[in-house]
Amino acid sequence: MTATILDGKAIAASLRAEIxxxxxxxxxxxxxxTVLVGDDPASAVYxxxxxxxxxxxxxxxxxxxxxxxxxxxxxxxxxxxxxARADVHGILVQLPLPAHIDALAVISAIDVHKDVDCLHxxxxxxxxxxxxxxxxxxxxxxxxxxxxxVANIPLAGANAVVLGRSNIVGMxxxxxxxxxxxxxxxxxxxxxxxxxxCRAADVLVAAVGVPEMVRADWVKPGATxxxxxxxxxxxxAAKSGSxxxxxxxxxxxxxxxxxxxxVPGGVGPMTIAMLLSNTLRAAEAExxxxx
Ligand code: NDP
Numbered sequence: 001m002t003a004t005i006l007d008g009k010a011i012a013a014s015l016r017a018e019i020x021x022x023x024x025x026x027x028x029x030x031x032x033x034t035v036l037v038g039d040d041p042a043s044a045v046y047x048x049x050x051x052x053x054x055x056x057x058x059x060x061x062x063x064x065x066x067x068x069x070x071x072x073x074x075x076x077x078x079x080x081x082x083x084a085r086a087d088v089h090g091i092l093v094q095l096p097l098p099a100h101i102d103a104l105a106v107i108s109a110i111d112v113h114k115d116v117d118c119l120h121x122x123x124x125x126x127x128x129x130x131x132x133x134x135x136x137x138x139x140x141x142x143x144x145x146x147x148x149x150v151a152n153i154p155l156a157g158a159n160a161v162v163l164g165r166s167n168i169v170g171m172x173x174x175x176x177x178x179x180x181x182x183x184x185x186x187x188x189x190x191x192x193x194x195x196x197x198c199r200a201a202d203v204l205v206a207a208v209g210v211p212e213m214v215r216a217d218w219v220k221p222g223a224t225x226x227x228x229x230x231x232x233x234x235x236x237a238a239k240s241g242s243x244x245x246x247x248x249x250x251x252x253x254x255x256x257x258x259x260x261x262x263v264p265g266g267v268g269p270m271t272i273a274m275l276l277s278n279t280l281r282a283a284e285a286e287x288x289x290x291x
Contacts, residue, residue, distance in 0.1 A: 003253075015273045016056065028087070031087045031279075032059060033091050034092045037094070043094045066078065092275070117138060118135075118172070140271045142278070143273065153203060161187060163214070164205075215253070223257050227246035229263065230244060
């Protein structure tokens with residue numbers, strides 16, 4: 001069997017085009033504010049990409065860069081100002097924050113209606129409660145769900161296994177899969193016999209951060225395999241001396257799965273597309289329910 005490749009790059013591009021059409025139809029552009037504390041180069045690249053993506057769909061964005069020595073009180077002051085601005089619909093505080101700042105206190109200070117990363121405990125709580133309508137879904141898990149939806153992967157009654165239970169990927173994704181009526185197993189570093197747990201999955205999602213951990217014999221023939229992992233490994237044959245791989249041994253698993261996301265070009269491009277989608281959603285919700 002050769003798996004269908006789930007092309008996240010193409011799915012993200014079509015979502016972005018759809019978002020651009022909605023943005024163009026609005027009187028005022030939705031606005032995203034990012035807050036970056038310190039000078040971590042990787043975080044700076046992520047934030048730059050988010051601004052670029054906003055511009056490409058016609059959204060406006062504000063980038064606030066603060067020195068690493070910024071106090072928690074100062075940062076909370078910045079968040080309060082952004083909460084009050086009518087032209088800012090989404091607020092994203094780039095993580096990780098410097099160690100002297102309590103990240104949970106900062107995230108909890110973001111207006112729940114502008115929490116486009118969906119990390120505020122109230123918004124995570126809405127995801128977890130049956131019968132409640134969540135305001136947002138966190139970007140990477142929402143991106144995974146969007147890929148599954150576009151690819152018409154049946155979820156109701158399916159066995160889904162999520163490898164990883166982090167606050168940004170594994171746990172909220174598990175909640176979204178339950179909302180889609182899948183039967184969900186959450187596996188982590190203390191789970192026994194991971195290969196056997198994974199082999200029960202109709203839909204297997206790997207979000208562990210361990211290069212190529214999921215092997216072909218962990219996968220039920222015909223299963224859908226979603227690889228969230230982004231790992232840089234040494235590769236003397238590559239010009240740069242390294243290359244990106246996921247948490248799934250792609251070449252061998254693609255010979256057994258029914259459908260699979262590649263790395264790069266799978267889940268990765270979906271994250272920023274869902275951030276744009278959440279920012280548009282925040283702007284549209286403002287019209288429906290004026291605050
Ligand atoms: P975390 O390190 O926060 O969480 C990793 C999870 O995997 C934990 O729950 C941990 O278990 C579990 N785990 C780690 N090692 C093992 C193991 N050997 N066996 C079983 N479980 C294990 O990572 P993130 O969730 O933030 O990220 C996961 C991956 O996804 C990374 O490669 C990251 O780069 C990528 N990522 C990609 C994004 C994208 O846009 N595509 C966005 C965010 C992340 P325990 O809880 O027991 O410690």
